[in-house]
Amino acid sequence: MPNGVKCGVEECIFNDKDRNCTADAIEVLSNGNEIVGTTKGTRCATFEFERHDNRYGATVR
Numbered sequence: 001m002p003n004g005v006k007c008g009v010e011e012c013i014f015n016d017k018d019r020n021c022t023a024d025a026i027e028v029l030s031n032g033n034e035i036v037g038t039t040k041g042t043r044c045a046t047f048e049f050e051r052h053d054n055r056y057g058a059t060v061r
Contacts, residue, residue: 001020001022001023005026006020031043
């Protein structure tokens with residue numbers, strides 16, 4: 001895992017004593033409401049919105 005990936009989930013086995021994530025990879029999911037233009041739409045505090053085509057073929061800005 002690159003330096004700087006912090007984790008506030010104390011119960012995770014990959015979270016070391018300094019809150020660094022030691023996992024080989026991480027997975028970030030949508031919040032399930034299909035609104036991902038803000039951090040509230042994801043379960044990732046580092047999320048930044050990027051222009052993309054959604055699953056319906058529309059460009060989201």
